[in-house]
Amino acid sequence: MSNSNASGADRGDDASSPSASTRTAGLRPATVKDVAKLAGVSPMTVSRTIAGGQNVRPEIQARVLEAVQELGYHRNENARRMRVSKGSGLVGVAITNLANPYYASFALGVEEVAAHHGVRIIIGSTGEDTERERQLVADFLGRQVEGLVLVPAGGDTKHLQVQALGGTPLVLASRALDGVDADTVLVDDGGGAHAGTTALLKAGHRRIAYLGNVASVSTGHRRYAGFCGALQDYGVPLDRALVKRGQQDVEAAQVAMTSLLDLEDPPTAVFCANNRNTIGALKAIGARIRERGVREEAPAIVSFDDFELAELMPVPVTVIDHDARELGRESARLLFARMTPDGATAATREIEMPTRLIVVRS
Amino acid sequence: MSNSNASGADRGDDASSPSASTRTAGLRPATVKDVAKLAGVSPMTVSRTIAGGQNVRPEIQARVLEAVQELGYHRNENARRMRVSKGSGLVGVAITNLANPYYASFALGVEEVAAHHGVRIIIGSTGEDTERERQLVADFLGRQVEGLVLVPAGGDTKHLQVQALGGTPLVLASRALDGVDADTVLVDDGGGAHAGTTALLKAGHRRIAYLGNVASVSTGHRRYAGFCGALQDYGVPLDRALVKRGQQDVEAAQVAMTSLLDLEDPPTAVFCANNRNTIGALKAIGARIRERGVREEAPAIVSFDDFELAELMPVPVTVIDHDARELGRESARLLFARMTPDGATAATREIEMPTRLIVVRS
DNA sequence: CTGTTAGCGCATTCAT
């Protein structure tokens, strides 16, 4: 029944398999034991060989490595780290939507710094849904992530309390959250919005529309406040009819912008509070220009968030630029700082990244 | 020294801590044992309670859950799955660059399908580097991923052989790889490139430039072949001076395009073989238009890959569109199909996703 | 140099 030759490792797979030692798809992954059996040594010798081969005779190492090749063995990191009581080498990144280039860049920034620390990122999208965020965070914690970077959806925050996180470090990015004691990396939303709006006012605009995302997240508040503050500074009253908030995607923003263009007294400029609203607004304006060919009447745009090819737009564009990737890097840096033994006890920090006003086309 | 009241769980942390039972950052995560001790039950009762509470008295459950709250306990999925011999619930996604919106969308498509199967994705960027790809794949396998989705960098493929993967299913996306027996999802590169080029020829263009990515990847070959084929069909000779291949990022593409514009006899149209080359080409054209204000002479663009706001470009744009997200979804579908017991043995498939020609602006 | 023992956190199996 059992054969004892080298290639006859009994791993519970089909005993009549033609090349019994070669694993094929769908089987249980090879273990140290399998390798040991095939190489005719003890599991410890395999372990040592994989670990670098200290105190293992070269010829034995060769035998072991051959078996490793043959079985396609890869050390089970989860089991290993459990024994060695090393961290998981993972950080969880929960963002609203990976398809938004802004957050994709953000994730890349996190990955960059993580890779530098030899750590992988595990990503999930919340879709701005607090419940999915809760599940995602729970899942990450279950996988023993060493840290969490989160662009919070807002709403309930019980699952983000230190208590609930079991001490796993958390960094909030882009949006602050009341009642959550965590390092936070924000963009200078208020200052940026104020500067951008002021640029429009200086250019003579008085009917300025606002396209923004949901008010429930802190960026919504902060950017809107900056916008209003600038108007106030110039003594320009706020026209509620020109304010559209709550668009989460390009389509909704395009619809909102189109309705603004259809007003009897349309705005001469639009403040777009984020990437998605900017693209939607520009699509609406583009459609209108193509339909009616009236470029002169098209409103000027201020966009919070940069976007590719801004310089080629048919209307004046000013960008309130900030580097999403750098935001990701900075978030990761804060996280890794807190993951050191001494960093764990420091007071939580809130960092505000500067924005830069870029007149792209005027 | 040791206190025996409920909140005095001895978990090896600072015994003089004011609230000894509450874990703070940096400590070893709580385990079933910790919870058990705090709740005054056995680890098994905790395990059962977490698992749903079958055969546990409600009052005991309450005690356990309270302890869970207090300690911020999360079941260690790695340990659990090891015992239960369940997969890791992870698939590895290795792409060239997460910051490229094309691959970000792709990753989102994978995540979407994965989430539908209750599986997370773990992402890494290769930066088109085969060695980094090799490390990434090894790391993923070490983490016991149940499958791999890879946009291959090309070059050496030893690490992608079934042998080396230890039977873990692999799906190649976007690019084929000679000598690797794996499911592959491609875009109809040849057909799309041919159709796009033909559109330019039909419009009367005869001096058509080519901006492409590295020739070593299969998309490079296939798209270039489609381009050449269309020229041949129209009896238009290929002008080597108009062919620039190997640009990997926007900056390089912009430089290449600028040099084309500087030719004595510049092209009247440009075929851009991917997203990054399109953006770079358009930036170069935009800069030229702004400098010299000559829009009429600006070349028409055909772009393999769609991009946002194409309809607002100052030059005629035709897009060879294909859905990156759908490519991601399809790749994930193939992967999950193979992850089923019966799917493991099926012959590998190569799927080619159709392209759609969209005249965006003419 | 090599092998044996034991235990990381958890859940299955078997006792109580």
Place this chain on the structure above:
DNA sequence: ATGAATGCGCTAACAG
């Protein structure tokens, strides 16, 4: 309804 023993894959610590 609850607990004790056992082993998942791996390796530190201790034999030999």
